[in-house]
Amino acid sequence: MGAMSDTTQVRFGIDFGGTGIKGAAVDLEAGDFASERTKVDTPEASTPEAVLEIFRSMLDDHPEVTGPVGVTVPGIVRHGVVGLAPNIHPDWQHFDADAFLTEGLGREVHVVNDADAAGLAEAAVGAAKGRSGVVLVTTLGTGIGSALLNDGVLVPNVELGHLEIDGRVAEKWASTKVHKAEGLSYEEWAKRLTVYYRTVERLFSPDLFVVGGGVSASFEKFGHLIDIETEIVPATLQNRAGIVGAALLADN
CATH class of the missing domain: 3.30.420.40 (ATPase, nucleotide binding domain)
Incomplete structure (x- = not known):
């Protein structure tokens, strides 16, 4: 505190x-x-x-x-x-x-x-602090939230959870909710996340992915199984990110 x-x-x-x-x-x-x-x-x-x-x-x-x-x-x-x-x-x-x-x-x-808000917080004071270039923060939960930042500047309302991949809406196939509901192993879930992140990788060529949401605390169980070229790291603020990001944006 x-x-x-x-x-x-x-x-x-x-x-x-x-x-x-x-x-x-x-x-x-x-x-x-x-x-x-x-x-x-x-x-x-x-x-x-x-x-x-x-x-x-x-x-x-x-x-x-x-x-x-x-x-x-x-x-x-x-x-x-x-x-x-x-x-x-x-x-x-x-x-x-x-x-x-x-x-x-x-x-x-x-x-x-x-x-x-969560993405801005991770960029300003969290996992992406001090990182330049294109950073994509994704929150895995009920759906897949996303925030796109370029040199720390937010591009608002980038809804990458709604991307359609092979005829499926990404967040209805690869979110934490789906991982739990379908009883997927971390290996099975990581295969789906690999498809998702490779798609986003091709579209945006980011320098860094940050994985947020409650599941970021378990990142060591599945993060290394996501097979992409871009560096991918867990969020550090976890459930504090929304509040911190909101406060950071209060003056904007």
Whole structure:
């Protein structure tokens, strides 16, 4: 946990997902939490109004953290407006979340795609820190999230989990959820991941792949079985990446 001596370097990050909402103060310089993480279940009716109340309560618990707030959402975000976001309430779709949350919380709020936030965090303070060139961060979980960065600059909303490979949508064939649901061995799963990463490799010629998501903690069980030319490493921030990335993007 970072120190909170210089509050100008502390921002609040919120990771808003389909099942849980997590928030923490983040020391931007250290790239880590400056407070205990708060987690609440996402309400069944996760309307903007219901979620705003949860955000307000989190911020009320941290009066020492002022300034802009960063929020991740599990969906496309263009200039603060949420697009396709199937795991949260339909009222968010085509909704100007930046404007609504900024007015509702009385401070500037910037909303970002969850995979983009995680990717930016890994590039800024995680596994890809100090790496130049093209970095692709992929989060393996229920689906496959992705974030593309070039020399540390984010290219938003790159949805590489939706790539169609041999007539199959990648994330419906090679995600962690599929690995568990089909009872695949790590060897069998790695063969599918090899096909996926080789496809992405051909399209983007990245300098580095970073593998995030909860399964990154088990990377040693399958990472060496992924047969590609590009260097591939596990994420280091794991479940902190969304919150840290949101806080880093709060001022943008």
